[in-house]
Amino acid sequence: MSPVLAGVLQLLALIVALGLSYRPLGDYMAKVYSSEKHLKPEKWIYKAIGANPSVEMRWPAYLRGVLAFSAVSVLFLYLLQRVQGSLPGSLGFVSIDPDQAFNTAASFVANTNWQSYYGEQAMGHVVQTGGLAVQNFVSAAVGIAVAVALVRGFARSRTGELGNFWADLVRGTVRILLPISVIGALVLVACGAIQNFSGIHEVGQFTGGSQQWNGGAVASQEVIKELGTNGGGYFNANSAHPFENPNGLSNLFEIYLILVIPFALTRTFGRMVGSLKQGYAILGTMAAIWVGFTALMMWTEFAGKGPAFDLAGGAMEGKETRFGISASAIFSVATTLTSTGAVNSFHSSNTGFGGGINLLGMQLGEIAPGGVGSGLYGMLIMAVIAVFIAGLMVGRTPEYLGKKIGTREIKFAACYILVTPALVLCFTAASFVLDTPSHSMTNSGAHGFSEILYAYTSGANNNGSAFAGLNADTQWFNTTIGLAMLLGRFLPMVFVLALAGSLAEQTPVPETAGTLRTEKPLFTGLLVGTILIITGLTYFPALALGPLAEGLAA
Numbered sequence: 001m002s003p004v005l006a007g008v009l010q011l012l013a014l015i016v017a018l019g020l021s022y023r024p025l026g027d028y029m030a031k032v033y034s035s036e037k038h039l040k041p042e043k044w045i046y047k048a049i050g051a052n053p054s055v056e057m058r059w060p061a062y063l064r065g066v067l068a069f070s071a072v073s074v075l076f077l078y079l080l081q082r083v084q085g086s087l088p089g090s091l092g093f094v095s096i097d098p099d100q101a102f103n104t105a106a107s108f109v110a111n112t113n114w115q116s117y118y119g120e121q122a123m124g125h126v127v128q129t130g131g132l133a134v135q136n137f138v139s140a141a142v143g144i145a146v147a148v149a150l151v152r153g154f155a156r157s158r159t160g161e162l163g164n165f166w167a168d169l170v171r172g173t174v175r176i177l178l179p180i181s182v183i184g185a186l187v188l189v190a191c192g193a194i195q196n197f198s199g200i201h202e203v204g205q206f207t208g209g210s211q212q213w214n215g216g217a218v219a220s221q222e223v224i225k226e227l228g229t230n231g232g233g234y235f236n237a238n239s240a241h242p243f244e245n246p247n248g249l250s251n252l253f254e255i256y257l258i259l260v261i262p263f264a265l266t267r268t269f270g271r272m273v274g275s276l277k278q279g280y281a282i283l284g285t286m287a288a289i290w291v292g293f294t295a296l297m298m299w300t301e302f303a304g305k306g307p308a309f310d311l312a313g314g315a316m317e318g319k320e321t322r323f324g325i326s327a328s329a330i331f332s333v334a335t336t337l338t339s340t341g342a343v344n345s346f347h348s349s350n351t352g353f354g355g356g357i358n359l360l361g362m363q364l365g366e367i368a369p370g371g372v373g374s375g376l377y378g379m380l381i382m383a384v385i386a387v388f389i390a391g392l393m394v395g396r397t398p399e400y401l402g403k404k405i406g407t408r409e410i411k412f413a414a415c416y417i418l419v420t421p422a423l424v425l426c427f428t429a430a431s432f433v434l435d436t437p438s439h440s441m442t443n444s445g446a447h448g449f450s451e452i453l454y455a456y457t458s459g460a461n462n463n464g465s466a467f468a469g470l471n472a473d474t475q476w477f478n479t480t481i482g483l484a485m486l487l488g489r490f491l492p493m494v495f496v497l498a499l500a501g502s503l504a505e506q507t508p509v510p511e512t513a514g515t516l517r518t519e520k521p522l523f524t525g526l527l528v529g530t531i532l533i534i535t536g537l538t539y540f541p542a543l544a545l546g547p548l549a550e551g552l553a554a
Contacts, residue, residue: 003314007298007326011291014255014330021260026267026279032175033148033168034272042170053167058160059501062149065165066142066493070109073135074486077105080131081123090124091200091214103478108135110489111143111371113225113232113341113464114481116473120214120235125197132232133221137181140228141172143373146493147265148272150377153500154401155273160505162497176261177228184223184257191253192246193219218243226257229371231341231464239331239344240320251327251344258334258342262286262369265376273401277519282379284524289368289531290337293361297329300353300551318349329354336361339371341464348451348467355467356547359454362461363539364531365420371462377496379527383518384413384499386530390516390523400518402508412499419491421538423460423484428453428542430480437476442469446553450546455481460488 038046038053046053057065080087081096081104096104100117107114108131117123123132145168152162189195198215218234222244225231235241245251263283270279302314302325314325323331328345335342336358347358361368367378388405391398398405405413431437431452441448451470458465459481466472472481517523 003324003326004298004302006324007330010252010327011294011330014252014259017256018259018263022264022267022283025260025264027271029144029176029261029264029268030271032171033163033268035171038167039174042167042174045170045174046166049166051164051166053164053170055164056161057164059149059162059497059504062162062165063494063497065169066146066497067490069138069165069169070142070490073109073138074105077108077131077135078102080127081105084124084127087124087126089126089197093122093124096122099475099478100473103482104132106482106486107464108132108230108232109139110462110485111139111228111230111339111374112459112462112485112489113230114459114466114472114485115232115236115464116478116481118236119233120216125216128221128234129217133217133224136221136224136228136230136232137173137177138169140177140224140230140372141169143229143371144172144176144261144265145169145373146496147373147376148268150380150496150500151269151272153503154380154403156504157402157506157508160501162500162504177224180227181220181224184227184253185220187253188219188222188250191250192242193222193250194243195219213243222254223257226254226340226342227261227372229258229262229338229340229375231335231339233342239342240346242322245344247322248327251323251331254342254344255331255334258338258340259290259369261372262338262375265373266369269376269380275401275519278401281519281521281524281527282376282383284521285527285531286367286369286375286379288524288528289364290333293337293357293368294330294333297333297354297357298326300351300357301325301329304351315349315351315354318346320344332358333361335465336463337364337366337368337370339366339374339462339464341458343465346468347454347465348447348469352446352547352549352551352553355450355454356543356551358465359450359457359543359547360535360539362457362463363421363424363543364535365417366461366463367531374462378416378492381413381416381496381499382531382534383527384409385417385534386523386527387516387518388413389530390526394514396514399509399515402511403503403506404509408502409499412495412502416492416495416499417534419495420460420488423488424453424456424539425542427456427460427480427484431456431476434476437474440471440474440477442471446546446549450550453542453546456484459484462489 081101085095149162196215200214239245266283270276451467
């Protein structure tokens, strides 16, 4: 079987699995966030944190809940790392330096999981399981909660209430993420992923010495890092490590975990707003971009020229032989079009155009299908922009799901789409203007530029993957990427919740003959075009200096 055919078959199998999960999972999540009942374990949690889950919140109160919970999480995770050397189960590792502890705390709370350290050489069992893995759950639940709040903004009228943040947070964790993670961890263990709390031990004897490995609760952390679109690996090699991702079956399963909730949330959206067709339109937009990017990535990685490419059958540099080019291409597109950041190959070793595809996937806003929660609310923001553009073209007041998109709403949407590019481009420019940051670049020229552009794109878009040639463990990068992650995560949430509150206060506008049918394929095409044009206009000059220049020079 040819590698290309194998890749196509894997992609088809993935689509079938996602299709089978779409309806039951989407409907289940809609019931979770619409139910008025509280499970007994949930009541214990509410009592412990002093929250009343039955009290409805307007958007400022909902936002305060998001920010307060996240601030406490950053502080807790920072302190946990700073005292690691005194904790049991630390495996002899010392406490983490302040700048790296801040970067890691910001990273995992922001659902980014950017790692400027070697996991197996820096973090003990307590920090890994009690700190990082916990944040993998709750940071994902925060993203879903904000998305659900925006959906309620479209679904409700003549009220500013968006639900209760604490109820949404707890339900997302207890009813959705935990059950799937338990089942997923068992599947990964069956595939060969490790799950233990063993210490450091030597493996074999090699020229120049032996190799040391430590165990850990890898399977349980691996499943939530993919399911919650987090991405941070137990080991530095991430999902290219055989302890995390042993074989082709586990690899396909991990890709499925990355995509299943973001895609299924479109049905949750359709169910909650009372029109499944609206959910299908958003799903069609996400799927079209995802399939298109996957096809382009496979083409660029197979189409290389030269003796090395011919002998290997494509661009095999930086890829695991047990996965090959096709599975690596599918994985890399899935992880950069979502906010996952997990890698089963090294993106820095992709062809010039291949690296550019990964960059562009993040720069779209990671909305196809995007991160858990963040992909849906990012796509809905783009839908608001697309409706506004359509309204300008026909001279009609734009409407979406029965809500007028007026001056206030479009300002919130515009601020949302401007925040991340501003962070990426300003921090990238500062890194080249100043003398010290450029010393961290392993490569010069276009690829060196791409290393830094990729780092801030990944951080500000809450992805977490990296071009491995950049030494990011410096005070400059730990601090600035940490700030980019926090601002890139929580500033957009401010505008999302403000928009949700504004929409929830409106009186529904009845449909007329002139209403734009946003459930039709025409709108899906308009939405795809809007996304690509806005991103292209914003990032094209930077992409031209990096991956495009590298690809054309190859």
